[in-house]
Amino acid sequence: MSTTSKSPRKVALVALDIGREALPRYSHLCSPKKFTQPQLFACLVLKEFFRTDYRGIMGMLKAVAHNILILYARIKPSTLAA
Numbered sequence: 001m002s003t004t005s006k007s008p009r010k011v012a013l014v015a016l017d018i019g020r021e022a023l024p025r026y027s028h029l030c031s032p033k034k035f036t037q038p039q040l041f042a043c044l045v046l047k048e049f050f051r052t053d054y055r056g057i058m059g060m061l062k063a064v065a066h067n068i069l070i071l072y073a074r075i076k077p078s079t080l081a082a
Helices: 008-022 037-049 054-072
Strands: none
Touching: 008 037, 037 054
């Protein structure tokens, strides 16, 4: 039974789960360990979900990541505070 979703979050999570089951963690033993194959697969699924190109999806992912960092940023302690 297949279901559809309009939520990018749900689509990304399902794609990540499927990628973890079907793909190796890294493409090669000596490959750079920046992103796992399942993470890259989820990005490709989101690219198709939004019907955009590579630049478009990278812009969206950067904007979302930047906003999350802003929302969850902790206030750094100041050495001037008493």
